[in-house]
Amino acid sequence: MPWTLAPRRHRVAAAIAAAALAACTSVPLPPERPAPVEDARPAHPPAPPDAGVERPRSRWIPADWGELPGWNEDRVAEVWPALRASCGRPARGWAEVCARAMLEPPADDGAAREWLARWLQPWRVESPDGQTEGLATGYFEPLVEAQRQPRGAFRVPLHGLPTPGAMPKPGWTRQQLDTLPAARAALRGREIAWVADPLDALLLQVQGSGRLALTEPDGSRRLVRLAFAGHNEQPYKSVGRWLVERGEMTLDTASWPAIRAWARRNPQRVQEMLWANPRVVFFREEPLPDPSVGPRGAQGVPLVPGRSIAVDAGSIPYGTPVWLDTTEPLSATPLRRLVVAQDTGSAIVGAVRADYFWGWGEEAEAQAGRMKQPLRLWVLWPRGLRPQ
Incomplete structure (x- = not known):
């Protein structure tokens, strides 16, 4: 959390992560969609040709996978624990995707990219007046x-x-x-x-x-x-x-x-x-029986270091996978990775705005305390489901 801004989210009531994950498995799986796996790569069919979706504090514009900087370089399989945790409290329309996320864990990063591209569609997030660049901070x-x-x-x-x-x-x-x-x-x-x-x-x-x-x-x-x-x-x-x-x-x-x-x-x-x-x-x-488990965010699930962010819920719903394009604090080193929106805070206001959870310990404190970086972001949303 940047010290020139306002404080972190206020944690919601306790929820057991294992029980949350088990909730995903109770969703019946529909028949397999016809899209072949080989189509689930960055060169697969383009986004629907419409003018985008207006949300309370943002506008989402359909995008192609090739627009996501560094998409093929991230270790995207690492996002699965955060994604599956969020599936314990899925947004409306996510039941099928969440069920598959539980039952089809990827074997490696390549398989994770194929899975994500098969079931999800990227949308570029911008402000209502069309601004695509915002601010990334850390906590x-x-x-x-x-x-x-x-x-x-x-x-x-x-x-x-x-x-x-x-x-x-x-x-x-x-x-x-x-x-x-x-x-x-x-x-x-x-x-x-x-x-x-x-x-x-x-x-x-x-x-x-x-x-x-x-x-x-x-x-x-x-x-x-x-x-x-x-x-x-x-x-x-x-x-x-x-x-x-x-x-x-x-x-x-x-x-x-x-x-x-x-x-x-x-x-x-x-x-x-x-x-x-x-x-x-x-x-x-x-x-704190397990020190490797993070604190619960506003979605009510444990945060995962490096894979959880806080957002303005009026821009991005909790549980949504988000592609970040920013840099590390005090450097030009790219920080491009897939994260999940699981938290919020009173300073996290606006369309292109994210607070990146670094974890705990001295290094996390140093990185979070200095992070005030330019940001662009894209959300991943279930294919065929128009965002609300």
Whole structure:
């Protein structure tokens, strides 16, 4: 999530991925379509000759496979776990394709390309006024050291939802929750854990979820996940933009590493910066039995590093495969790959807009914090099904 913009999606209720996938297998398979496999290559029949489809925030234009830059270079078989997970909550008209995605897993990238071209049709996504270039940003799942009880440097609390009725509507601002006795009382006893750095707490709130390397009172350690539970109904204000407006950095240089560096240089102003964002996010603790499973996005399925994106749902429905044409952060290295729209966020607004999920760990944090790249994208939609 870019630090000059607004925060990550707010996670939906829990869903078990295996059960979601099993739902796909309950869809009866219709007779095989007549299109031969050899036609399912980039030189197969062209898109239907119409003027495209208008969606609430975008326009889709039928395209040919040859328009997708780098289509033959991506390891497209890697998208199958994300695609099959989304099939647990398929969009209208996707039942047949989802059933086949479950029962016909590709053996390699070539077979995956043939399968996709056989059953899906590319559409170029553009804005209602015809703009084809937009913005790609990145997000990740933070990993933060935490203590179950406040001790030593670990004095910054992470809270669960306040007791119902304990806060006004909208709720108290971040500054009020730090300073007003009545506001502080509303969160007393709702502490999940404590972290040492207030910027780590802000990072978890902006990303909307995270992992805690948690030390229990008896000294034992375990890894848990913090999932989004709600917020105080105050508007989000970017601390990155706050710094830009005060001349501390520019829009081009604003990033999470730059914000941390500024905080180290200006410890006496950190509280002022934090109070510039009135929104506070509340969490719930979840077990993390399998660290290889990502957090759930707005579609309700686990995100897959490098194969899941957040989108504006008014432009692209959840569960839709999307071809990205962008570059990696701070370089001209092409980032062209097939991903699945599985998430959203309050900053992810517009037709050609994607937030790329990098995963977790230090490299994911570095890449996500610096990603603000030009973007073009195409969606893949079931053949013969006109998008709604």
